[in-house]
Amino acid sequence: MITVNKEKCLRCGKCTGDCIIKILRKDEQGYPFLAEKYEKSCLDCQHCLAICPTGALTCNGVSADQCEPIKPLPDPEDMLALLRQRRSVRKYKWESLQPEILEKLKGSLAWTPTGCNDHRLIFRVIDTKEEMLFYREETNRMILKLVNTGIMKWIYPAINRFLESIKNGEDVIYRGAPHMIVAATPKNAPCAGADPWIALSYFDLLLQSYGLGSCWCGFAVHAFKWNRTLKKKLNFPKGYKIAAVLLFGKPDVEYCRATKPENFKIL
Ligand SMILES: Cc1cc2nc3c(=O)[nH]c(=O)nc-3n(C[C@H](O)[C@H](O)[C@H](O)COP(=O)(O)O)c2cc1C
Known part of the structure; x- marks a missing residue:
């Protein structure tokens, strides 16, 4: 009204x-x-x-x-620096973030644009290291089992390059991150394919502006699809599809410069 x-x-x-x-x-x-x-x-x-x-x-x-009043926006050069310097971080400090930062990050999700302004996305933020350990142990147990039976290379060929590390018990899925955010969309949302990714991309940039690290976790999306224990623990409602996962925390790695990636074709 x-x-x-x-x-x-x-x-x-x-x-x-x-x-x-x-x-x-x-x-x-x-x-x-x-x-x-x-x-x-x-x-x-x-x-x-x-x-x-x-x-x-x-x-x-x-x-x-x-509503918040209008404030000056970041300088375009600062925004560009953020885009250039955003890295996928695969080494984290095993420390939880302060609750105030977690709350700020969670609060920011409200402003993500969605197709037809559909506000039914649901996010699960893993706040505690204990919970993160649960996901890590269960996922790695399942992946090791699938790798050992040889099935894994059929269902997820991209895992092949990590086989040795997985067999050595390395955490190639969660990379030691103390937190993650999982985005799920109603399957019938008008833009179900795009909304969760846009939401977590915004979240990602805000994270990195705090000097925090993050990494998309495509493997976890697959793990949640295949493992009932993990799916049950995430507890998304019926009719929802788990779409995107982003790991995050304090980085335990420092980059000295931005990268110089190959340009995409722009027609
Ligand atoms: C959809 C998507 C899924 C990804 N999944 C993973 C993943 O499962 N594990 C991982 O270490 N990195 C993952 N990445 C990160 C990419 O490997 C990374 O973005 C790319 O190598 C470029 O590095 P940069 O992000 O540091 O620029 C994923 C990225 C995207 C966009």
Whole structure:
């Protein structure tokens, strides 16, 4: 539901002009209003709330004074440095992050864009080292079993290059990370293939801006698909698909420069 404080409203039309599906209309006096029959169509994107110069709108109970004010954005060169210097970290300090940082990181997930503003993504953040050890031991036990039976190279050929390390008991899956975040999407979400990856990419950049390390963990996604104990422990609701996993923590490695990757083709 969108309500308008007529004492504050300037009738400038910015909110109606920015409504993505044009359901926020002007009434005869020029005040914005959302007809009841359109309430279900509203994406709850809050653009009308964000654009209003006087904070006259309230969207589903959220008013302007609950929103952060506009702040200066990072310099583009600083953003580019972040993109260049982001590395996949595969060596971590075995330390949990401070709860305040974990809360900030988790809180940031709300701003991820999703197809049709679908807010049904679910994340599981592994906060404690004990829990992380559970996932590590169970995954490595399963992988070793599959490697020993020879099945693994059929179901996940990319694992071949790590066979020796796995047999030596090295943690080639979780890389000693003290935390991970798992993103699951409803299978029927309009952009189920993209949403979880975008969410964790944003999360990743924020992590790295704190000087923390992270690494995508494609192997874990496979492990969660194949192992019932792990799947049960993650406890995502029925109808959800585990899509993306990102490891993170304090890095135990320092890079002296950015890389110089081959350019992608840009047509
Ligand atoms: C979809 C995806 C899955 C990945 N899975 C893994 C993984 O399971 N284990 C790993 O060590 N790195 C994984 N990576 C990290 C890539 O190997 C890494 O991004 C690439 O080598 C480039 O290095 P950089 O991220 O440091 O620039 C994955 C990356 C992506 C995008």
